[in-house]
Amino acid sequence: MHQTPAWSLRSIPDQTGRVAVVTGANSGIGYVTARELARRGAHVVLACRDPERGRFALARMLAEVPGARLELRRVDLGSLTSIRDFAAGWDRGRLDLLVNNAGVAMVPYARTVDGFESQFGINHLGTFALTGRLLPHLLAAPDPRVVIVSSEGQRFARFDLNNLNAERGYRTAFAYVQSKRGNLYFAAELQRRAEAAGVALRSMAVAPGLTRTNVLTGGANSSRGAVYAALTRLLVRAAFRPTPEGAKTSLYAATVPDLPGGSYIVPDGPLQLRGEPVRRTRERALHDTGTAARLWQLSERLTGVTYL
Numbered sequence: 001m002h003q004t005p006a007w008s009l010r011s012i013p014d015q016t017g018r019v020a021v022v023t024g025a026n027s028g029i030g031y032v033t034a035r036e037l038a039r040r041g042a043h044v045v046l047a048c049r050d051p052e053r054g055r056f057a058l059a060r061m062l063a064e065v066p067g068a069r070l071e072l073r074r075v076d077l078g079s080l081t082s083i084r085d086f087a088a089g090w091d092r093g094r095l096d097l098l099v100n101n102a103g104v105a106m107v108p109y110a111r112t113v114d115g116f117e118s119q120f121g122i123n124h125l126g127t128f129a130l131t132g133r134l135l136p137h138l139l140a141a142p143d144p145r146v147v148i149v150s151s152e153g154q155r156f157a158r159f160d161l162n163n164l165n166a167e168r169g170y171r172t173a174f175a176y177v178q179s180k181r182g183n184l185y186f187a188a189e190l191q192r193r194a195e196a197a198g199v200a201l202r203s204m205a206v207a208p209g210l211t212r213t214n215v216l217t218g219g220a221n222s223s224r225g226a227v228y229a230a231l232t233r234l235l236v237r238a239a240f241r242p243t244p245e246g247a248k249t250s251l252y253a254a255t256v257p258d259l260p261g262g263s264y265i266v267p268d269g270p271l272q273l274r275g276e277p278v279r280r281t282r283e284r285a286l287h288d289t290g291t292a293a294r295l296w297q298l299s300e301r302l303t304g305v306t307y308l
Helices: 028-039 051-064 080-088 118-139 152-156 172-197 219-224 226-239 248-255 289-303
Strands: 019-023 043-048 069-074 097-100 145-149 202-206 264-267 277-279
Touching: 019 028, 019 118, 028 043, 028 051, 028 069, 028 097, 028 248, 043 051, 051 069, 069 080, 080 118, 097 118, 097 248, 118 145, 118 172, 118 289, 145 172, 145 248, 152 172, 172 202, 172 264, 172 289, 202 248, 248 264, 248 277
Parallel strands: 019 043, 019 097, 043 069, 097 145, 145 202, 202 264
Antiparallel strands: 264 277
């Protein structure tokens, strides 16, 4: 019996002529996503918070993919001013693909420079604001896509619209999965609004599965101490799959030609933790239009960014 080959990084079609922005492209899933898009011919902008790490990633990527069309630009999703400046400085005309990959996970309580709880502020509000600011450039492209990296953990969120910004207390894991549920609500609502406005934009959400990435072991988590960092690294090495496997869902959502807008791409294995990319349609958050609309209105008010 004939079997369809498993989707792999080699399955990515030619990306020549596409201009892509990948946030958090200096490491982990974002790095692999940017590298593989560039390997297939896309012009890729590495949108990174830390210029030094960004320069190191750019040099490494050019060594791995000689001749790749790459550039580095700074954006901090924890700062609405930085997001506004990034979008105002966009000088490449149309934008074919925006991969909203950057985020933080399981960090101690902190506030962004704009006063938002950091996981909600960076993972959701930063993503919302950046996408909105870049929307005119996306709509100038013939077939634009937005890919938003959520998490399998969003399924366990008890989404509380009255405690999104830690108004009634902060619990690290609760805030993280809630912010990732927000990503899914946002992706689905963006697709609905694009369709209602009659524009060609396709909005996708993905869950990478258990993946070795520094979102748990680096960055803000370094403040949790050496023992926490060492134990987390040990767990990640033992139980999590290599980073290129985790980037598959992002790359699938970004490049599969006939993928419908509004798709949610997850690993096909148990609990969406590992396996090949598949489209999941029965996720409750995808169809909760009421909550998604209220979150959208709140996000516009908090960021000052309005959309379609």
